[in-house]
Amino acid sequence: MRRVVLAVTGTIAGLVALLSFKSHSPTVPVAATTGTVGGSSSSSSSTSSSSRTIPGEFQSVAGTLTQGETEITGKVANTVYGPVQVELVVKSGKIVKVAILEQPTNTIHDIQIGEFAFPKLISETLAAQNAKIDAVSGASYTSAGYIASLQSAVDHGL
Amino acid sequence: MGTVVSFDVPDWADQVLSRAVAWLHWVDARFSPYRDDSDVSRFGRGSVTLAECVPELAEVLAACADVAALSGGYFTTRPGGRFDPSGYVKGWAIERAAAMLTAAGSAEHSVNGGGDIQCVGDHGPGQPWRVGIADPLRPGSLALVVAGRDFAVATSGVAERGPHIINPHTGQPATGLASITMVGATLAATDAYATAAFAMGPAARDWVQSLDGYEAFAISPGGGTWQTGGFRAYLAC
Numbered sequence: 001m002r003r004v005v006l007a008v009t010g011t012i013a014g015l016v017a018l019l020s021f022k023s024h025s026p027t028v029p030v031a032a033t034t035g036t037v038g039g040s041s042s043s044s045s046s047t048s049s050s051s052r053t054i055p056g057e058f059q060s061v062a063g064t065l066t067q068g069e070t071e072i073t074g075k076v077a078n079t080v081y082g083p084v085q086v087e088l089v090v091k092s093g094k095i096v097k098v099a100i101l102e103q104p105t106n107t108i109h110d111i112q113i114g115e116f117a118f119p120k121l122i123s124e125t126l127a128a129q130n131a132k133i134d135a136v137s138g139a140s141y142t143s144a145g146y147i148a149s150l151q152s153a154v155d156h157g158l
Numbered sequence: 159m160g161t162v163v164s165f166d167v168p169d170w171a172d173q174v175l176s177r178a179v180a181w182l183h184w185v186d187a188r189f190s191p192y193r194d195d196s197d198v199s200r201f202g203r204g205s206v207t208l209a210e211c212v213p214e215l216a217e218v219l220a221a222c223a224d225v226a227a228l229s230g231g232y233f234t235t236r237p238g239g240r241f242d243p244s245g246y247v248k249g250w251a252i253e254r255a256a257a258m259l260t261a262a263g264s265a266e267h268s269v270n271g272g273g274d275i276q277c278v279g280d281h282g283p284g285q286p287w288r289v290g291i292a293d294p295l296r297p298g299s300l301a302l303v304v305a306g307r308d309f310a311v312a313t314s315g316v317a318e319r320g321p322h323i324i325n326p327h328t329g330q331p332a333t334g335l336a337s338i339t340m341v342g343a344t345l346a347a348t349d350a351y352a353t354a355a356f357a358m359g360p361a362a363r364d365w366v367q368s369l370d371g372y373e374a375f376a377i378s379p380g381g382g383t384w385q386t387g388g389f390r391a392y393l394a395c
Contacts, residue, residue: 124354133303134166136282137273138313138337 174262202241229354249349305394310345314356334359
């Protein structure tokens, strides 16, 4: 049995995204607590295992759950650009949906990222899982917050 | 700009895991060019000598000099003019974090820093690690999947946010490739070579071909791809 743990370091000149998945069947029951995320420092320290929806902008996908699906909400990851939070829907140990509950909207660029990059990251997440891979090298968008929140959801749900 | 580091480790590895995470934070405190009080920043400003810094900085500088020489100057500790050895530090820090887990008795784990990955052992009994290579021209898609054991994967490309890779010979952002992925045994060198190869552009093909123990897969801005001779051994079925 393995686990995947996340740490966020402050400012090593990093970029790009990483997605890390367990490629075996689920061994961890779905839990709403925040026990296993080994993050520290700047991001991913806070809050919230309940889902938050920003009215008019983002919709929780939980409302559309079908039988056998479970909703898991990632922790809010506080990035230098603002908070990011994602939500997963899993079924039989697989991610079937990803939703962005919260993302930075401070600048035009943030909004472009939200409209363009996050949907791509979501499809990448799903593609990565379908390819049964353990990690992605060279994703095209910087997305520490997305990853931090996604990883916390994955760690609790898969 | 933060880097997310993900560990895939055996369950029992909690204690050493916290040491590895502490190591990464130590590296960040000492080596971040974004922290005014880091050794890298103070050395870069000339306010301290190398001897007054942590000894690891001298180790990093020596390794950077080796990569610079081997790559014909396509790797530099001064991308954009300012002292910044991050192009080596990140992979080096991740490789060492993975080595700490090995030293503590783990035979199978991986450490993934922003998509640059050190894999140790297998992912499971008889199962290699599988790493998807993102397609920079079709965000959301994978170009291919590589598989292996005891190997490192690093990709250099153009990021939506964050620094571009500068061609040290022109001072301009490198544009000859959309991305290049390198595989090798250990991440510090593999990652630094990927950075140099990206700056080099299409000429990287011959360069990587000449390196022992390293292979590359590249995607050109127009969507064409090439790979070095031994890369196919890493292609996942």
